[in-house]
Amino acid sequence: MEPWQRDTISIxxxxxxxxxxxxxxxxxxxxxxxxxxxxxxxxxxxxxxxxFWHSYRLTLVHLRSEPGFPEPLIHVRGDGAGGT
Numbered sequence: 001m002e003p004w005q006r007d008t009i010s011i012x013x014x015x016x017x018x019x020x021x022x023x024x025x026x027x028x029x030x031x032x033x034x035x036x037x038x039x040x041x042x043x044x045x046x047x048x049x050x051x052f053w054h055s056y057r058l059t060l061v062h063l064r065s066e067p068g069f070p071e072p073l074i075h076v077r078g079d080g081a082g083g084t
Contacts, residue, residue, distance in 0.1 A: 009045075020046040037061040037069065 013021040025041035040060040047054040063072040 013045075019048055020044060037064070037066050 009021075009023070011023060014024045015022040022045070023043045025043060027038060027041065038059055039062050042058040044056045044058060045054055046056065049056075063074060065071060
């Protein structure tokens with residue numbers, strides 16, 4: 001596939017511009033237990049962004065404790081002052 005070509009995707013994107021398209025994954029349809037700490041997953045098609053690949057995955061995760069995963073390491077104080 002050439003960088004300026006786009007994949008054929010039958011689902012309408014949540015966001016579509018001249019330069020990119022993005023789909024929000026429906027996490028309720030994922031296999032139970034497979035989403036882990038994912039809160040949202042976006043699939044982004046931006047063919048102009050790189051000469052070798054045109055699509056990206058952006059995953060938002062929570063920082064709560066999750067069975068089977070190590071405890072999250074958070075480097076910000078909880079007093080609202082920020083910093084490390």
